[in-house]
Amino acid sequence: MHKGDAIKVTFWGVxxxxxxxxxxxAKVGGHTSCVSLEVDDQYLIFDAGTGIIDAGDEVxxxxxxxxxxxxxxxxxxxxxxxxxxKPLHSSDFDLTIIASGLLSREGDLGGIESTLSKAIxxxxxxxxxxxxxxxxxxxxxxxxxxxxxNHLKITxxxxxxxxxxxxxxxxxxxxxxxxxxxxxxxxxxxxxxxVEFIQRTDLLIYDAAFTEEEFAAKPTxxxxxxxxxxxxxxxxxxxxxxxxxxxxxxxxxxxxxxxTQAQEHxxxxxxxCQGMIRIV
Ligand SMILES: [Zn+2]
Ligand SMILES: [Zn+2]
Numbered sequence: 392m393h394k395g396d397a398i399k400v401t402f403w404g405v406x407x408x409x410x411x412x413x414x415x416x417a418k419v420g421g422h423t424s425c426v427s428l429e430v431d432d433q434y435l436i437f438d439a440g441t442g443i444i445d446a447g448d449e450v451x452x453x454x455x456x457x458x459x460x461x462x463x464x465x466x467x468x469x470x471x472x473x474x475x476x477k478p479l480h481s482s483d484f485d486l487t488i489i490a491s492g493l494l495s496r497e498g499d500l501g502g503i504e505s506t507l508s509k510a511i512x513x514x515x516x517x518x519x520x521x522x523x524x525x526x527x528x529x530x531x532x533x534x535x536x537x538x539x540x541n542h543l544k545i546t547x548x549x550x551x552x553x554x555x556x557x558x559x560x561x562x563x564x565x566x567x568x569x570x571x572x573x574x575x576x577x578x579x580x581x582x583x584x585x586v587e588f589i590q591r592t593d594l595l596i597y598d599a600a601f602t603e604e605e606f607a608a609k610p611t612x613x614x615x616x617x618x619x620x621x622x623x624x625x626x627x628x629x630x631x632x633x634x635x636x637x638x639x640x641x642x643x644x645x646x647x648x649x650x651t652q653a654q655e656h657x658x659x660x661x662x663x664c665q666g667m668i669r670i671v
Pocket of ligand 2: 464466552
């Protein structure tokens with residue numbers, strides 16, 4: 392059933408930490424984390440960094456009336472575009488927001504609705520959460536949960552990040568995409584649970600924010616490297632590797648160099664760029 396369904400992946404925001412607007416970063420792009428997945432009439436969005444603003448414009452332009460937003464974690468670079476996602480302010484739009492692991496994480500954040508409603512309310516945003524126009528359904532699922540959105544099968548996994556983050560695997564028919572950000576790794580080791588999780592995926596989107604030198608200086612910051620991405624890609628026999636969550640200090644020339652190096656070790660690696668579309 393549904394064998395052969397294609398997944399359209401659009402990279403709306405590929406930076407980590409904060410947006411980057413300088414001209415020599417424009418080719419890779421400056422928006423923070425947001426990637427959409429489209430299959431049939433399903434529109435899934437990973438994270439609500441500033442990239443989601445452009446995704447929202449596209450959604451409205453095409454007259455779509457519903458979407459599902461999957462949140463990895465609520466650090467600012469993953470939610471800072473959310474208030475400006477225009478469908479949020481459209482009364483005939485239906486938005487389902489799903490977060491994995493938030494309820495159980497250190498500090499008891501109180502779940503996705505509680506967390507977002509604090510960020511999207513005065514004094515941080517002029518419109519109170521309960522006056523946001525669109526129909527909203529907020530769902531918290533535990534780490535490691537498996538669930539379905541229509542005919543899409545989704546699994547989650549806890550990642551190694553300060554305060555926690557969740558990875559997602561979306562499967563439809565014989566196709567899959569894995570979204571793995573933000574996460575650190577142990578040098579010289581492979582996370583076998585992660586290798587299993589991403590096994591033979593068609594597209595692995597992976598946090599490659601750091602060079603090896605930057606990782607060595609900041610091993611507890613919760614980010615990884617292109618070198619680790621390549622090691623995982625090989626171990627898990629994945630097809631395409633998208634390097635993602637780029638360091639806002641890495642300009643286009645620097646990223647081109649990273650892509651060349653990564654491709655020497657894994658030919659189907661590429662630097663995810665804002666506006667890039669991949670059909671999986
Ligand atoms: Zn991040
Ligand atoms: Zn983070």
